[in-house]
Amino acid sequence: MKINEIISIADSLKPNEISEEVKLHWINDVEGRIHCEILKLSPESYTMLTGLKQELTVPMPYARIYIGYILAMAAFAKKEYDLYSDLMMRYERDFSEYAKFCLRLR
DSSP states (O other), rough: OOOOHHHHHHHHOOOOOOOOOOOOOHHHHHHIIIIIIIOOOOOGOOOOOOTTBBEEEOOOOTHHHHHHHHHHHHHHHHOOOHHHHHHHHHHHHHHHHHHHHHHHHH
């Protein structure tokens, strides 16, 4: 999936006024974590994503981790802490599922 597709889905689920630039930063948080924790590469070797048309590392159906993280961070920004907590638990579960999937491939 592409960055703009992820942002569009997240925005359709929970409309907000947070800029695409901030959401791109959050997507880079997820991509950096995948880079280091799943792909086992050094943080210094990570190249920030800058364009909305760039492809993301995680394929469907696991790409929901990006959407979940954006929704969680948007809830945190709006001080919706209970929702943030619930969404972060779901994000961590989805991230863990993707990590397990990657381990099975090895």
